[in-house]
Amino acid sequence: QVQLVQSGSELKKPGASVKVSCKASGYTFNNYDLNWMRQAPGQGPEWMGWINTSTGKPTYARGFRGRFVFSLDASLNTAYLQISNLKAEDTAVYYCARPSGGWSIFDSWGQGTLVTVSS
Amino acid sequence: DIVMTQSPDSLAVSLGERATINCKSSQSILYTSNNKNYLAWYQQKPGQPPRLLIYWASTRESGVPDRFSGSGSGTDFTLTISSLQPEDVAVYYCQQYYDSPLFGGGTKVEIK
Numbered sequence: 001q002v003q004l005v006q007s008g009s010e011l012k013k014p015g016a017s018v019k020v021s022c023k024a025s026g027y028t029f030n031n032y033d034l035n036w037m038r039q040a041p042g043q044g045p046e047w048m049g050w051i052n053t054s055t056g057k058p059t060y061a062r063g064f065r066g067r068f069v070f071s072l073d074a075s076l077n078t079a080y081l082q083i084s085n086l087k088a089e090d091t092a093v094y095y096c097a098r099p100s101g102g103w104s105i106f107d108s109w110g111q112g113t114l115v116t117v118s119s
Numbered sequence: 120d121i122v123m124t125q126s127p128d129s130l131a132v133s134l135g136e137r138a139t140i141n142c143k144s145s146q147s148i149l150y151t152s153n154n155k156n157y158l159a160w161y162q163q164k165p166g167q168p169p170r171l172l173i174y175w176a177s178t179r180e181s182g183v184p185d186r187f188s189g190s191g192s193g194t195d196f197t198l199t200i201s202s203l204q205p206e207d208v209a210v211y212y213c214q215q216y217y218d219s220p221l222f223g224g225g226t227k228v229e230i231k
Contacts (some may be wrong), residue, residue, distance in 0.1 A: 021133075035220075043224075043225075044212050044222040044223060044225045045169060045212065045214075045222045046222070047219060047220040047221065047222075095168055095169075097168075100120060100171075100174075103157070103174075103216055104168070104216035104220040105159050105171065105172045105174045105216060106159075106161075106171060106214075106220075107180065109168035109169060109170075110168065110202055111167075111168060112168055
């Protein structure tokens with residue numbers, strides 16, 4: 001079955017960087033793009049963008065350009081989200097999610113990675 | 120940008136009763152060339168990722184109980200839980216995929 005397994009929780013200081021991983025299994029990795037979502041405490045999910053798992057080309061939503069980087073290691077069936085110059089407002093749960101059938105209908109999600117930014 | 124507005128923010132329903140959640144988009148998300156509404160519904164329980172329930176506004180995802188149904192077209196959509204069960208306590212989100220994906224603010228469903 002399809003599984004997306006993310007790395008564990010992170011506690012970082014403002015100004016630091018963090019890299020979250022999302023390892024896919026149960027399907028052909030490069031047949032589906034991978035999307036990233038942010039969910040701040042008490043809020044709904046917010047779409048951050050996606051990475052083309054065939055070409056490695058990332059696409060960022062408005063508001064997630066600059067400090068956010070999507071990357072891949074296709075040999076490991078793993079996608080990464082790196083956030084640099086962390087701010088307190090980056091404190092959130094980050095999810096990777098796989099879309100279904102070529103549309104942004106997200107039928108598989110990672111378990112989420114809590115990133116806490118605090119001095 | 121399309122804005123998704125859900126109502127109510129929360130509702131409390133007795134076990135076995137109907138729960139109705141509304142979602143309104145700021146512009147039509149009906150693609151006329153294929154007559155499909157680009158709207159999905161998700162359920163999220165505490166500490167879990169969202170779970171896809173409904174897509175194309177009314178198509179139930181495999182494994183989702185048939186007490187969940189979606190309806191509506193254009194700009195106004197509804198998720199109905201026909202007979203609320205204890206395991207349905209959760210936050211429910213609508214999401215449009217007509218444009219860049221965007222989720223509504225969520226509706227918290229509790230037992231009365």
